[in-house]
Amino acid sequence: MLRVFPGECRVLALVSFALAIAIFFASQVRAQVAGATLSGTINDPSGAVVPNAQVSARNTATGVTRVATTDSAGFYSIPNLLPGSYEVSVTATGFSTAIQSNIELAVGAQQQLNIAMKIGETTQKVQVTESAPAVQLTSSTLSGEVEAQTVRELPLNGRDWTQLATLQPGVDKIETQMSYDTSARGNRGFGSEYTISGGRTTFNNYRIDGISVVDYANAAPGDVIGVVLGVDAIQEFSVLTGGFSAEYGRAAGGVVNAVSKSGTNSFHGDAYEFFRNSALDSNDFFDVGAGKPKPPFRRNQFGGSAGGPIIKDKTFIFGDYEGLRQTKGIPTSITVPSDAARRGNLVSGPVMVNPYSAALLALYPHATAGTVTDTGKFIFAGVQDVPENFGTVRLDHRISDKDSLFGTYLVDDADYTQPDKMNLIITNSHTRRQTVAIEETHTFGTSFVNAARIGYNRDYVVNQFSSKAVNPAGADLSLGSTLNQTAPRLTISSDNRSDEFGGVNSGSHYLHAWNSYQFYDDANWIHGAHSIKIGADVERELYNPTAFQNPGGRWKFSNLTNFLTGVPKSFEAGLPNTVTPREMRQTIFSAYVQDDWRFRPNLTLNLGLRYEMATVVHDAQGKFGSLVNIFEPSAATIADANLRCGTQFDASTAFGITAQPGTSCDSVGAYYKNPTLRDFEPRLGFAWDPFRNGKTSVRGGFGIYDVLPLPGYFLLQQNQAAPFMIFKSIKGGALASGLAKLGGFAAGVGQPLLANSTQSRLAASTIETNPHRSYVMQWDFNIQRQLDPTLTLTLGYVGSHGVHLLMRGDDGNMTIPTLTPAGYLFPCGFVASTDTSCTAGFTGGVFGAGGATSAQINKALGVIRYVYWNTSSNYNGFHVNLEKRFSHGFQAQFAYTYGKSLDDDSQTIAGDSFGNGLNSPMWFLPKAFYGPSDYDVKHAISINGLWVLPAAKSLGPVANMALGGWELGGIFTINSGVPTTPIISDDPLGLGNTGADQFGLPNIVPGCNPVNSNWKASNLTYINANCFTLPQSTPAIASQCQPFGFDPSKGNPGIAGTCANLLGNVSRNSLYGPRLVNLDFSILKNFPVKRISEVFNIQFRAEMFNILNRPSFVPPQPGSGDGNSVIFGSDGSPSGGSVGQLQEYATSTPSREIQFALKFVW
Template sequence: MLTRVLPKRTAVALSVAVIWALSLFAAQGYAQVTGATLSGTITDPSGAVIPNAQVSVRNTATGVTREVTADTAGFYSVPNLLPGNYEVTVMSPGFSTARQSNVELGVGAQQQLNISLKVGQTSQTVEVTEAAPQIQLTSSTLSAEVESTTVRELPLNGRDWASLATLSPGVNAIETQLPFEAGAVRGNRGFGAQLTIAGGRPTQNNYRLDGLSINDYGNGGPGSVLGVSLGVDAIQEFSVLTGNYSAEYGRTSGGVVNAISKSGTNAFHGDVYEFLRNDKLDANDFLSNANNVPRPPYKRNQFGAAAGGPIIKDRTFIFGDYEGIRQSKGVSNPQSVPSDRARTGLLNFPKGPSTFPTGCVTVDPTDCQVAVNPAVATYLAALYPHATAPGAGPNQGSFTFPALQAVREDFFTVRVDHKISDKDSIFATYMYDKNPFTQPDSLNNISYLDQTNRDIAALEWTHTFTPALLNTARVGYNRNAVINYQPVAAINPAAADPSFGAFPLGDNPSTRISGGFSALNAGLNGGFSHHNWNSIQFYDDAFLTRGTHSLKFGFAVERMDYNFFQKYNPQGIWRFASLANFLLNKPKSLEGGGLLGRDTPRGLRQTIFAGYVQDDWRWRRNLTLNVGLRYEIATVLKDAQGQITNLASMTSPLPYCGTTDPNLTLTFGQPGCTGTAPYYSNPTKHNFEPRIGFSWDPRGDGKMAVRGGFAIFDVLPLPGYFYTQQGIQTPFFLVGTIAKPTAGIGVLASAPNSAYNQMIQPQAGCTSPVGSCVLTAGFMEPNPKRNYVEQWNLNVQRQITPSLTATLGYVGSHGVHMLIRGDDADMVIPTQTSAGWLWPYNPTGADMRINRDFGTIRYMFFNTDSSYNALQVNVQKRMSHGFQFGGSYSYSKSIDNDDATIAGDAFGNSITSWFWFAPSISHAVSDFNVTHSVAINGLWDVPGPKSLHGPAGTLLNGWELGSILKLNNGIPTTPLIGGDPMNVENNGSDTFGIPDRVAGCDPVNHNYKSNPGLGYINTSCFRVPMATPAIASQCVPFSAVPGSCSNLLGNAGRNSIVGPGLVNLDFSVYKNFAVRKISESSSVQFRAEFFNILNHANFGPPLPFFGSSQAQIFNQDGTSSGAGGLQFMVTQPRDIQFALKFIW
């Protein structure tokens, strides 16, 4: 027999074609989206199956009915049901009719409902009103449902429905997500609130609304500038899939937040509301009280209306919602500035003269005097505010002012559902959200504008070929248009003064001083960015029932256009290694973008193609096997103008480019590219993703399920990950960095000896024909490996009472070839010694970086791993007897080498990793790791004396209570040495060293609230690295610490300190007043909501680089910085919100 072996590439293509072809003929309704599936077995009183029974499933709100016939094994399945309440009727000759009401189906649920018929006449009906069991007997997916009552009635800070995802086990908010006050870095990563789900990075999650992916341009959660997702009254309900979801779900390797918009019903219902906040109702925060800063002003009005009803009864329905926000809020964020003594050059060093920096003349045993450069003195006086309170360090002061944020947001959505016939139905949704936001910078010099415009549209058509075959086709559009941190006015006239300029545009550069000082932002002509994201999506899903097999097939196509433009530091960034160097006007470097006008926009393009097959096989009546396979490929990223550039290796003198333009030259007059080539070889060509699981009912009574599974999910290299990588690369965008310029502050760009002119002139020793060693290039692995996540779980779910269920399970995952990225890989490479990683002794100051043809090389490698292991507990009590309860607990550990996806520092507690040469150096718990996490919520309709009428009945009846309690043990941070003590010589935005940890010492001051400066880090547990005999001859001591080794990496390690824990209780009291004169269902509801009702001061950990950089506990010279304190809060102080709603 002759056998022909197909070439590997042909075999892959054939496999994809087969899956695609199958999807055109059959497949499930809507699992990848929002529709629910109801299935089960019809039996007689003895337990024998009843074949060919007629099953009718009616939506009680819309009257829409679906009818199917059970097969010869008594099995029935009804897919693609709109989430909501249903009534199920079963008929068979010789048996009484059974009618089961109160069947609640959630988003994407696969619910089993077995029905037993009694012998009798079909004209006799047996009514069952007890709620159907909620045990997941047919699916191994780990999920949690947030139904409409929970969305509508729990106290929601900001009325952000997506925040309720954190009530699920394994789901945590990123408490150190960069705040809006952090400037452009928030918008560059996306404004939506970030979640980690089952140990995944926030950019690994997928958010879906009515079947569409609605992630933003950074592949983060959707949200306005405020970071919230409005539309509480427009969301019917949503589910959170945290693991082992089936093959119909793609584009994600983390979790899936799957929501469905509310539709109209046969009754006209709606509400009108206003929510009010005012600073007179709120508490002041801990830090403001400590610094005698009054409570900042705050006014917020959140108002709107929602209504829905029939256009044609039982056939056409409409629902619409509008919500507006008008907010003016004062924000007090302490910033670290030079103290008044330090501004005069009088510096304090408690350890004495041995720690005095070079150029500082001894005044007394702990003080020395620096001769402040006159240009710096003028700069300080004009742009750095004086301290309003003492600071954490001896030369620091704390500056606080009531920054006023002005916000206007308008949101609306509309949905129309239409039943064309018994076999065809369609629905369409549209959502719009616009949100301008203005605020001053951290030092009150410049006013900035952020703005988000979002549009989402979806159209879906469902066709039933036969009761066993159904198909759904869906097309959608997701658009984001964002203005990110654009300067609009100079609050301080000095911020528009061209005499402070270092670049041709004038105005002051941004200024960064190592040692725990807050950054000074650039002036009025400073940088900003615009992001325009367009995603066009098409899906086809189908469902076919064949015997005990529920087969699903489908395909998806998504076209992504990401257009962005940025003014990257057009004024430049001064970096100083210490306060003394700043006062002496000795910059470490000057970096700036758009040199000589080269700042062209980018238009990234990519398409995702996917196909899947899934079989939920009911192997036995009490055992279902879930077996699926998904194939998903993303095309290689391109730029619409061919302006992709990349280095072929870390040492390449020129990049290769995506354009064939023969006129492409650098402004310096030399060729800019070595040739043309695709950006990278496609790592997604072999993205076959198996999904395997089971659900077993050991007792066969529908009250217990043992479930488990294994799955592979791919992490696609999506356009948003390349924003900071491609946006500023030579030769299409010229960004330069000049190290140790001989001219500093006060020398205008037009001066022949200015740092700017030093930057743009050809540099001696450059081997590249580019002609300058200062430009920024990018290195993305030309042949990246496939990036994917393996996930597994085993859990037991048990129904304790008809309304109470509990789940206990283990969840694990392993990330393979995870992305590691940073701001600059062009650095001096160390050697590994018996004492640790040692950077070379360089007494001559020679340039020892690996590529001297560039000033900075931004990099992306796919060469690290991650792991997650968790014990998860979930208890849910459905509403019964007026009470609803939910509780979750996770005991987990997430480990990785890096968490950066879009930029080197993903979160406020992140450090930019330049350990690309040995990722194991940063192997530690993740930046978002939370070991213990608890979330408890409850709703209670307080019982009242129903027999009472009149004023007494009005007063005592109609009360509701609600609450959400969240607890966790804190998130980690990394102790640092400021500056560049090891002489790494990279030009990333953040440079640092790592100290040594003293063995057996507790690194946390647990009585931190009584410590000066809220000192949280026990700095006595750390020291600068010390020389050992084996390396002493190669060590450069810290100037203030004899016998030390400044060029040795310490052993303290990444994320070796866990920050303070979280305790937050939100509470609500509602009073409902019936308004019978209008209608039986009309009422007025008064709400009082208390966020952080205990007014608990929930601090984040000391941050490495944001705010006052409190994790930098040592200065570059080895002296103590006085840092280590707590400077920011992860929750607001107690806020009180009142609301009034009219409901009909």
């Protein structure tokens, strides 16, 4: 059911009218969305234009011919051509027929081709030898094409064709994505993420055959291990990095635009197997240093493709299948309590082990090494299994000279299983992607073409479900902290470990069901010097996620002693019987007009306007919950209407809640005022040929690109939200012996779980009720120069400014600071002092920031996840692209980007979308965290090339077989490092939040280099911790400062002169990691077998990834407040240990890996 809120009706009427206009006037559907446009001017020998000339473009593979007639200005345009090789012929009375062959049209390209006629009879044929211009003379769009041979021949680890997007300037891969063996990756999208021209990863659109294939998180498509199969199914693709025209929507960053391979008049195909085995690989850097053997690895990728004619020149079919079977050893070394510690015999002295803690110790395996202290190492080798099957089929049919039709179906099914880090349980994730595209194109005449396209895109994901227990304790219900659940999740912060573990399905796991129904109609009318495009599209999105949010509960402990004695830092859990699917719904309506006006023969103006409106995201069952005001309700007014669906709350108890069956929030209307009702997006650009010779192009443009509030942005904001999901959190106190189950939740009364704890508090969410329009302004200028017929140089600048961008935080319920000359000062520190507003619930100096409860924004509630549109961004980039197109057996490309991306926050889906990001920067202080983006890359160089070595025919057949048929290929990249932020662990500021990673910031010592220049010889200690100090008190704030380490219960006055509740002056993402270098190399040997056919070929390939065997590292990261960029503990003590060390790789190829392949091509 389409639900429309007040104010949207008149807009829908206007869009519907635009859609009707587009369908009625008929034109081009894919001029730049997937197909190519060929245009130009026909002249006579004197340079005068030739009107009424017939221009024919014949696809040499399919024989399909499209015809246009030049107008009075000698201009012609043929839109919506299938990418490929064409032969163009021109006939006109009084002139010989001109023929130009080998015109290569790339996906979405606008190729200009001017032809000079010669006087003569039309029966005479003249071959035009001058090549088509290699520069872009008619469009201001910044784009790069990845041709079929590049996709097919360059080395690709995992055969993921989207990796080749980074060959273009301005495109960088995110090196700090969440690991795909956690639920965090699935919630943010499995595909590999890229930033394009400084935009967020969710600002990109990915298209195949004109259909958007982004997933539920508006992220790149991908399987359970983050790759996109189908190299042999993709004809080619382009990457639009800026200045794209009004026909492109849902993209404020860039567009990856691919077209599938189609059948031709000749039968062609291949069969192959790519093989990897750890026996061929080098051991990785850390395993070598630790003296560990290489973990076993085996990957087989096999399949085949075939295509050809069903009816010559009329009907064609192409199909592709690819299978992947991967088995990977997962060596694990994890910290566990020593046997002595299990008995309470700690190095510091004996302790009494809490009975429940003693029972939970059954979850820990016994240490197998290094038990000198209270902990040891458990080392084991798990096995990860990944089976995947990918397939696609495409059918093309020419109904008549005026009508053509094609359809594509794609399916990708992948599974993944592996044990957790404690070898306690087996986890499983599953992805299934399906895409359908059907397009009909009708030609009304030489100047009108229309195409209508329908599409369907589906993702079904099972994310981090537990299939069984390896250790029987993992399935033991008697260990549960919540009713009918297995053992809870556990984490001990001082172990410097962000990973958690627990019983079967006790942790967070998810189901994602995403369906997108799409319809497009685009029209192109050639009228004199104007190429006018008008179109509209509708997309209906149905997103049904089910979030099992820590149903077994999650315990956090500050250290091993506190765990053994039953003194937790916090506990949180979601009541399992309140888990219900959310049914998010949204419809996007768009309409556009684009006029590419040939203002002068050497100057084209690109003038466009797009309108894009998205309906307010809502739940079909009315099960969205949101605070109208994050400060309300108070404890006394828990049933206040300010909490959406407040009538669902049981007012008889201050913290009670009853989620009643059959009830909904439908009556409250839209949760936020629709900010997209006036989303008009002008797109302006120009392309100028200053010397009128087709060899130089000066281009520039400006555009506005809206960022729509999409359903996926609300997943992690609603997965704990009252009143339809009961999720509670508590902090501090001591574990009660025998711990009562959470039965009180089911009765609607939140019972205390811990002795001496504060009352458990309900989780809620809030959405900004009156958001501003969210958009990106982008501008660009570049110069292209054709240096020779196959060599082109582009120098350009791209800039952008994001306005009212989304901030998604995991917990906004914290204390609010005041701005002082020394910085932001918070009202409560790590341990509550004499300030009575901070002393509520303080017990024995172990309460972390628990004393901040009374000073929090909302005292009645616990975690409050939020969505606000209050951040901004800026990007400036200088791009260089030198490209040598394939000729004489060689092609190469050099791309360089010098850029700077700055923002207040880089997150969209979650508070910590990336591993190096700070979780939930304070929503009320966005400008305090303005700095380099989490994905900022200052310098990026990419060089790639293919070389087909000359044949040795003159040496005879034997020598030619041995020395001929060789090809070399390679991709070399070198990027500056990834940014990170040094922090103070835990909650020194006294924020009081529990649903997000807590942190403070230290001070930086002026003039000190925070990077250890000798880090390679210093056990990879990259951060110079001596460059940081604790925030210092000043006379003006001394009375409000709480010293680090202050603990009145122990008579500890703390570290004199320090101020724990003062935010330090270290800037977000101010420290950059080491540069990233990688070289992939391939050697191919072709064995033509002409006895079978002229094109039959057997190809052997050897591909070496990271052939230099050079590890690339991401910098130390904040983690969950316990990462290795933690400089100080919350008590002010230096972190020591692994602080500042490089511990993670930046790429999926940490050491040299070798792949062999055998292909049969016909």
